[in-house]
Amino acid sequence: MGVRTGSLIAAAVTVAFAAQAxxxxxxxxxxxxxxxPPSGELYGGLAYGGYAxxxxxxxxxxxxxxxxxxxxxxxxxxxTLDPASVxxxxxxxxxxxxxxxxxxxxxxxxxxxxxxxIGDPVSVTTxxxxxxxxxxxxxxxxxxxxxxxxxxxxxxxxxxxxxxQGVRLPPGTTGDPSLAWRVRTxxxxxxTIELSYRADxxxxxxDYVAVLDEPGRAVDLAxxxxxKNATGASFDAAELTLVGVGADPAPGAGRIPPARFRVPGxxxxxxxxxxxxxxxxxxxxxxxRSVILYEAMLDPSPRFQAVPGTECSQFSGVGSxxxxxxxxxxxxxPGRVALPDGKVRLFQRRAGHLEVVSxxxxxxxxxxxxxxxxxxxxxxxxxxxxxxxxxxxxHTVQETIELKLENRTPRAADVILREFLWRWPIWHxxxxxxxxxxxxxxxxxxxVRVPGSGRQVVTYTAVYAW
Amino acid sequence: xxxxxxxxLCALACGARPHAAPAAMGADDVALYRDRAVVHQRIELTxxxxxxxxxxxxxxxxVDPEQVLVTDLGELADARLRFxxxxxQAAPRDAGAGEAEEPLAAEEAPPPRPRTVPLDAALxxxxxxxxxxxxxxxxxTNRLEWDAAYTMTTTAARDRAVVRGAIAIRNTTGxxxxxxxxxxxxxxxxxxxxxxxxxxDALVGAPPSxxxxxxxxxxxxxxxxxxxxxxxxxGAAPRTLRSVLVYDPIGPGLDHTGAIPxxxxxxxxxxxxxxQVSESFEIERDxxxxxxxxxxxxxxxxxxxxxxxxxLGEARLFDAATRVAEVDTIAVGTAQGVVGHRExxxxxxxxxxxxxxxxxxxxxxxxxxxxxxxxxxxxxxxxQNWTLAYHSVPAVKEGSQQIxxxxxxxxxxxxxxxxxxxxxx
Numbered sequence: 001m002g003v004r005t006g007s008l009i010a011a012a013v014t015v016a017f018a019a020q021a022x023x024x025x026x027x028x029x030x031x032x033x034x035x036x037p038p039s040g041e042l043y044g045g046l047a048y049g050g051y052a053x054x055x056x057x058x059x060x061x062x063x064x065x066x067x068x069x070x071x072x073x074x075x076x077x078x079x080t081l082d083p084a085s086v087x088x089x090x091x092x093x094x095x096x097x098x099x100x101x102x103x104x105x106x107x108x109x110x111x112x113x114x115x116x117x118i119g120d121p122v123s124v125t126t127x128x129x130x131x132x133x134x135x136x137x138x139x140x141x142x143x144x145x146x147x148x149x150x151x152x153x154x155x156x157x158x159x160x161x162x163x164x165q166g167v168r169l170p171p172g173t174t175g176d177p178s179l180a181w182r183v184r185t186x187x188x189x190x191x192t193i194e195l196s197y198r199a200d201x202x203x204x205x206x207d208y209v210a211v212l213d214e215p216g217r218a219v220d221l222a223x224x225x226x227x228k229n230a231t232g233a234s235f236d237a238a239e240l241t242l243v244g245v246g247a248d249p250a251p252g253a254g255r256i257p258p259a260r261f262r263v264p265g266x267x268x269x270x271x272x273x274x275x276x277x278x279x280x281x282x283x284x285x286x287x288x289r290s291v292i293l294y295e296a297m298l299d300p301s302p303r304f305q306a307v308p309g310t311e312c313s314q315f316s317g318v319g320s321x322x323x324x325x326x327x328x329x330x331x332x333x334p335g336r337v338a339l340p341d342g343k344v345r346l347f348q349r350r351a352g353h354l355e356v357v358s359x360x361x362x363x364x365x366x367x368x369x370x371x372x373x374x375x376x377x378x379x380x381x382x383x384x385x386x387x388x389x390x391x392x393x394x395h396t397v398q399e400t401i402e403l404k405l406e407n408r409t410p411r412a413a414d415v416i417l418r419e420f421l422w423r424w425p426i427w428h429x430x431x432x433x434x435x436x437x438x439x440x441x442x443x444x445x446x447x448v449r450v451p452g453s454g455r456q457v458v459t460y461t462a463v464y465a466w
Numbered sequence: 467x468x469x470x471x472x473x474x475l476c477a478l479a480c481g482a483r484p485h486a487a488p489a490a491m492g493a494d495d496v497a498l499y500r501d502r503a504v505v506h507q508r509i510e511l512t513x514x515x516x517x518x519x520x521x522x523x524x525x526x527x528x529v530d531p532e533q534v535l536v537t538d539l540g541e542l543a544d545a546r547l548r549f550x551x552x553x554x555q556a557a558p559r560d561a562g563a564g565e566a567e568e569p570l571a572a573e574e575a576p577p578p579r580p581r582t583v584p585l586d587a588a589l590x591x592x593x594x595x596x597x598x599x600x601x602x603x604x605x606x607t608n609r610l611e612w613d614a615a616y617t618m619t620t621t622a623a624r625d626r627a628v629v630r631g632a633i634a635i636r637n638t639t640g641x642x643x644x645x646x647x648x649x650x651x652x653x654x655x656x657x658x659x660x661x662x663x664x665x666x667d668a669l670v671g672a673p674p675s676x677x678x679x680x681x682x683x684x685x686x687x688x689x690x691x692x693x694x695x696x697x698x699x700x701g702a703a704p705r706t707l708r709s710v711l712v713y714d715p716i717g718p719g720l721d722h723t724g725a726i727p728x729x730x731x732x733x734x735x736x737x738x739x740x741x742q743v744s745e746s747f748e749i750e751r752d753x754x755x756x757x758x759x760x761x762x763x764x765x766x767x768x769x770x771x772x773x774x775x776x777x778l779g780e781a782r783l784f785d786a787a788t789r790v791a792e793v794d795t796i797a798v799g800t801a802q803g804v805v806g807h808r809e810x811x812x813x814x815x816x817x818x819x820x821x822x823x824x825x826x827x828x829x830x831x832x833x834x835x836x837x838x839x840x841x842x843x844x845x846x847x848x849x850q851n852w853t854l855a856y857h858s859v860p861a862v863k864e865g866s867q868q869i870x871x872x873x874x875x876x877x878x879x880x881x882x883x884x885x886x887x888x889x890x891x
Contacts (some may be wrong), residue, residue: 064651080556151858196734199554216668225531230556267546270553274531276547282539290669320838327666345535348665352539353495354604357661359746373669374662411671422473 005022025062025237031057031227033258033340034203035147046361054243057202062091063196067188076077079106079232085198088181092192093162106232107175114138116178125166127202131156135167143167151374158189167289172389177232201230204242206279206342207363210371211223212288212329214349219288219331221369223339224278225261229269237266242279244340245362259337276336280339287410288329292415293363294405296383297324300422308354308395308424308466315422325379326372328363338364338440346371363418367440370416378409379450381417397423398430407450417446417458424464432460494645494684496610498635503610505643506537513593518544525585526607526639534587535732544592545601549585553648562732569806583596584640587712607637609639610689612649614698616783618636618749618796619769620707626810628750629706631680631698631783633760649682651760651784679789680758684811698759711840712795713806713830718787720847721867727822727849727889731813742803743830743840747779751792760783766796781833787845791864795841803833804840804875810860822848823855823891829882832875840881842871848889857885 031055051274059081065072083103090096107113115138124131124145136155143164146242158164184189189390204227215458217226225242229235232317261279298314329346333339344362347354386400407413421427421442429436429444439445450456495506513519525534531549539545586662593599616651617629650657657679667674684696722728747766764776779798787887788794832838840860847868848850854861861871875881 014830053696138603139693186785205532207532209537211537213663216665220490222536224536228553230553232555267543268548272551272553274549276531276534276536276545278545327669345604347537348661353497353648355661356497356504357665358658374659376666413670427846464706 011020015036025064027059027061027235028241029060029202029235030058030236030241031204031274032204032243034205034360047428056198056200057197058198060391061235062192063195064192065094065272066390067183067185067191068095068180070184070420071180071190072183072191072193073178073180074193076233077179077197078196079198079240080181080201080230081177081199083179083197084180085196087196089194089196090185090195091181092218093185093187096183096187098181098183100182104178104180106177111138111140112378113175114143114167116175117199120170122383123168124164124274125168126158126163127165128391133259153219159392199231199233199398201232203228206340206362208339208342208344208369208371210344210346211354212346212348212357216348217220217288218285219329219371220282221283221286221331221333222282223342224276225263225279226276227267227269228256228272228274229271231388232271234268236268236271238269239263239339240267240277241267244339259340260366261340266386280333280335283302283331286331288331290414291328291330291370292378292379292413293326293328293370293372293418294323294381294403294415295420296381296403297420299420299442302424304422304424308464309422312385312390312397316385316388323381323383325376327374327376328370328372330368330370330416332367333364333369334367336366338366339369340364344369344371346373360439365437365443365445368439378381379405379407379413379415397464398461399423400459403446403457405448405450405458407452407454407456410452412452412454413450415448415450415456417448419444419446419460421464424466426466427462427464429464432458432462434458434460437462469655484649493779494643496643496645496647496687496689497681498610498649499652499657500645500650501655502606502608504604504606505610505645505653507605507643508600509589509603510598510600511589511591512598513596516595518590518592518595519586520590523547523603524641525603525605526609526641526730527706528587528609528639529605529607531585531587533605533776534603536601536751539591539593540599540601541594542591542599542601544590545595546590546592547603548588548675550588554584559636566749574811600620604656607639609637611636611638614649614760614763615668616698616762616835618707618764618766618773620747620766620778621769622771624709624747624768625707625745626704628704629699629702629749630761631762632695633684633698634688634693634695634716637689637744640691642691643691645687647684647687647689649760650679650784651682652679652757661713680785682758682760699755702752702755705752707747708748710746710748710795711801711804711838712744712797712843713742713828713840714843715740715742715806715808715828716845716847718785718845718847718868721845722789722847722849723867725850725851725858726891727851729815729822729848732816734845735810741807743801743804743806745799745801746795746797746841748793748795748841751794755786758763759784763830764794764796767789785865787868788793789865789866791868791870793863797879801838804838806830806842820891823886824848825856825884825886828871830873831880832877834877838875840873842873842883844869844871844885845888846887846889849891851891852887852889855886855888859883861885 015323063074096167117135120135123134133145135458137144143158147156148154204225207224209222240263242261253289263277342362345359346357348357358373360372384405386401386402388399389396403417405415425441434446434448436444436446446458448456494508497504511521531552536545568714612633612635615631618627618629620627687696720734761784764783765780766775768778779796781796782796807829809827811824811827813821830840830844850866859871861869864870873881874884
C-alpha cells in the first residue's frame with residue numbers, strides 16, 4: 001500500500017528544478033587508501049585501544065554563494081559529510097562570521113523535496129494552467145500555495161493526485177544534500193567561499209599489472225589507482241591527492257609518513273563512479289632479478305599502533321610453522337618513496353598469450369618492488385628471540401632476534417629476510433651481524449646468501465622506545 | 467551469421483589439427499577455465515589529433531570495476547578508465563549528527579547488487595599523434611561458461627567408431643566478443659599455480675615439471691550472445707573399437723591430489739563394487755588429435771542398418787584421471803560369468819624415509835567357456851607422488867593417479883594380478 005501511494009505521489013508531482021547549484025570552483029580532494037584487512041586474529045588492535053586508520057576524504061572546494069538575509073546555502077555536498085568537520089572561509093569578506101550551520105541530507109521523496117522549499121516562490125502546473133505563489137505547506141495529499149497580496153492574498157489548496165502536474169522551484173536549488181549557514185557579514189550579495197569537510201564513502205586502492213617477457217628477463221610494470229566515489233556527490237575537475245595507509249606522525253616522532261601521490265591533471269569523479277588513473281608512470285622492459293623472500297610471520301604491526309607490544313613471550317619463536325618462503329622477482333623502481341600497498345597481477349607472455357602467473361600483494365620498499373611468483377619449499381627458516389628486556393621505567397623494549405635459514409637444494413640462493421619490527425612504530429637497530437635496510441615504517445630487510453645445502457644465521461638487536 | 471562464423475571456425479578447433487591457426491590481428495583473447503574466463507579485450511581507437519580523446523566501452527555484466535586492468539596501453543598515455551554509477555552509495559549521515567561516526571565496516575555493508583546489464587565505461591587517453599591506436603583491457607568473468615561433450619558412433623559390426631565432440635560456450639556477458647579462444651580444463655587458480663611453478667623452475671634453473679593440463683586452442687571464435695558451439699575432432703578418422711572386460715573396483719572417488727599421501731591405512735580397503743566386472747568397449751586414442759581436449763561425457767551410439775541410432779553406453783572422456791591414457795573404455799553392461807576380488811595383502815609406513823607402501827592382490831574368476839581379456843583399472847588414490855615397485859602383469863599409466871593392468875583369464879579358470887605401490891613425500 002505504501003509503495004502504491006508513493007508511486008501515485010511521484011506521478012502527481014513532477015519537481016522541476018529551474019537551475020542547478022552554483023558553478024564549481026577549484027576542488028581539491030585528499031583521499032585516504034582503503035586499509036588492508038588485519039591479517040589473522042592477533043592480540044591488540046582497536047579493542048585494546050589501537051588507533052583507527054584514517055579513511056574517507058577531505059574535500060575542499062570553492063563556491064560562489066548568494067548571501068541574502070544573513071543566510072547562505074550550498075547544495076551538492078557529500079551525503080556522507082561529517083557536519084562537525086565543516087570549515088567555512090569567506091574569500092570575499094574575510095571578516096564574515098558563520099553563526100549557525102544546518103546540514104540537509106538528500107531528499108528522497110517528492111514530499112521531502114517540496115518541504116525544503118516552504119517559503120520559496122514556486123510555480124505550479126495544473127490542468128487549468130500555471131499558478132504562481134509562495135509555497136506554504138506540503139503533505140502527501142495536498143500542497144498549499146499563497147497567492148495574491150493585500151486583501152487579495154489567499155491560500156490555494158491543490159490536490160496532488162490528479163491535479164498538480166509539476167512544481168517549478170527557484171533557481172539554484174536541488175534535492176541534493178545541502179549545507180545552510182547563518183552568516184554575519186557587512187557585504188551581502190555574491191560571495192566566494194572556501195568549504196572544507198571530511199566525508200566517508202570515498203576510497204582508493206592501488207593495483208599493479210606486471211607483464212613479464214617470454215624469457216623472464218624483463219617486466220613492464222603499470223601502477224593504477226582506483227578511486228571509488230560513494231559519497232553521493234559529484235566532483236568535476238577535482239585535484240586529487242591519494243594518501244597511503246598510515247598516520248601522519250607528529251614532528252620529530254621518528255615515524256615515516258604515508259606516501260602521497262598527486263594525480264596529474266584534474267579528474268571528474270561523479271556520484272557512484274569508479275575511476276582508474278595511472279598512479280605513477282609505467283615502466284617498460286625493466287630488468288628483473290630472481291630472489292627468495294622469507295617472512296617468519298604475518299605482520300602484527302597494525303595491532304600495536306597505540307599500545308606497544310611489551311609481552312616478551314609474544315612471537316618469540318615463530319617461523320618454522322608460520323614462516324613463508326616465496327620465489328619472487330625484484331625490480332628497481334624510481335623514487336625514494338615506496339609504492340603504496342596494493343595487489344599485483346603478474347602475467348607472462350607465452351606463445352602469443354598473456355598467461356596468468358600470480359596475484360598477490362606487491363612487496364615494496366623505497367626504490368624496489370617485489371612480485372611473488374610461488375611458494376618455495378627449498379628454503380626453510382626459524383626465528384626466535386635470544387633475549388628480550390622490557391624496561392617499564394624507561395619505556396623501552398630491547399629484543400635480540402636470531403633468524404636461521406636452511407637451504408635444501410645444492411644451489412646457493414639469495415634470500416631477503418623481511419622482519420617486522422612490530423612492537424612499536426618507533427625503533428632503531430642497536431646491532432646486527434648483517435647490514436640491514438629499513439624498508440618500511442616497521443620493516444627491516446636483510447639480504448643474505450645461503451650456500452647450497454647450507455645454512456645462514458642473521459642476528460640483530462632492536463630497541464623500541466615510546 | 468554467428469552460426470556460420472562458428473561453423474567456419476570448426477576446422478580450427480583443437481583436435482582437428484595439432485596446431486591452431488594464428489589469431490587474426492585485432493582479435494580479443496579469451497581463456498576459458500572451469501570456474502571463470504580471463505578476457506583480454508583489445509580496444510582500437512582513432513585519435514583525430516594528438517592529445518586527449520575519449521571512447522565509450524562496454525564491459526561484461528558482473529565485472530567488478532576494480533578487477534578491470536589495462537594490460538597494454540601501447541603508444542597511448544595518461545589513461546583514465548571511468549565506470550559511471552558502478553559504486554553503491556554509502557549510507558548518508560544523520561542530519562543531526564555532530565560527531566564523526568565509525569565508517570561502516572566492510573562486513574556490515576550490504577552486498578552489492580549483481581549486475582544484469584553490461585558495465586558501461588569511458589576510457590580517456592592521450593594520443594601522441596593523430597591516427598589509429600590499440601590497447602588491451604584484462605578482466606575475469608564468470609559469464610562465459612562452457613562444457614564439452616562427445617559421441618562415438620559405431621556400426622553393427624562394432625569394430626570401428628568415429629569420435630566427434632563439441633564445446634558449447636555460453637556467453638551471458640551482454641557483450642559480443644570476437645576472440646582467439648582457448649579452453650583450459652582446470653580452474654584458474656590451478657592453472658595460475660602451474661604457470662607460477664613453470665616460471666619458478668625457469669628462474670631458479672630447475673628442470674621444468676611436466677605439464678598436467680594442455681590448453682585447447684579453438685582459434686578465433688565469434689562469441690555472440692547465447693550459446694556458440696565449436697566442433698572438436700572434426701574430420702577425425704574412425705578408430706578401432708573392440709570388446710573388453712573392465713574391473714574397476716575403486717573408481718576415482720578417493721583420489722587425493724596432494725603431494726603428501728593420505729596415510730590412513732583403512733582407506734581403499736572396502737571395495738565399492740564388489741566383484742562387478744563391466745562389459746565394455748575399448749577405443750584407441752589418437753594422441754595428436756586428442757591433445758588438450760577438455761573432459762566431458764561421451765555417448766557410444768550404434769547406427770543400425772535402417773539408419774536409426776541406438777545408445778549403447780555412456781562414460782567420460784579426457785578426465786584428469788585418464789589424461790595420458792592410450793585407450794578409452796565405455797561400459798555397456800555387467801559381465802556375466804566373470805567376477806573380481808581385490809585384497810590388500812600388506813602395507814607399511816616409514817616416517818623417517820617418507821614412504822608408504824601397499825601390496826594388492828586382485829583375483830579374477832572366469833566361469834565362461836572361453837578365455838576373456840580383462841583390463842584391471844586401479845587408482846593410486848593416496849597421493850600424486852607414487853611409483854610401482856612391482857607389478858605381475860604389464861601396467862600402463864592412464865593419468866596422474868590411475869593405472870591399467872591387462873591380463874587374460876583362461877576359460878573356467880582364474881588369473882591373479884599382484885602389484886606394489888610406494889608413495890613418497
